[in-house]
Amino acid sequence: MEINKQTNGLVPELLACKLAIFDLDGVIVDTAHYHFLAWQQMAESIGLNFTKQDNERLKGVSRSRSLDIILEINNTQLTAQKKEELQEQKNNRYIQYIKTIQPQDILPGAKELLVYLRSVGIKTAIGSASKNAPMVLDGLGITHLFDEIVDGNTTQRAKPDPAVFTISADRLKIPYNQCIVFEDAQAGIDAALAAKMTAVAIGDSTILQGAKYYLTTLAQIKL
């Protein structure tokens, strides 16, 4: 298998690894737009500004931290109770969007890669900040392609804490240096590096720093 990364090199770690861990939003499926729409509706309902550019700062970030960033942008403070209410309001809207997710929404190359890795005996896992990961995976019809699903329900320790990746490695009894992580957010790359796992960035090397390899999509991986 050869990976055409932006510098056209190989990723020998991929076939040498025992566990491939995938971030969900931005790697397997593009739910960022739905997060944006739901946060924007929440912001408008209380007179706050929230732009598409602001939404970039929320990628890979937990729900509560996302709200704090929106409040920081607007120089606004709210009570803990009000923040809980707004998170629930946003999530209810977000769920309406992700209910529409179907198998064809899977990002290019993701399913083929998962099937291939499993066929050669490499374990697969999800490492996502999202508490809605199970619903998204069900909609895509790929839950069965993962040995472990670790998400925002599993741990409160948000990326860049490495827990969301180390938990699946621990459950499968695989050393961290035999794990490879596919991530589209800086917090996730930092989490992979903190665990001493190989980090593959899905995105631009001028924006995402520290990854060992860079891809535009998983479809660049030649099987």
Ligand code: B16
């Ligand atoms: P939820 P990932 C992350 O998913 C999203 O990138 C981030 O924007 C979102 O705030 C976070 O999940 C929590 O999502 O509100 O559904 O629990 O990239 O870690 O798969």
Ligand code: MG
């Ligand atoms: Mg992501």
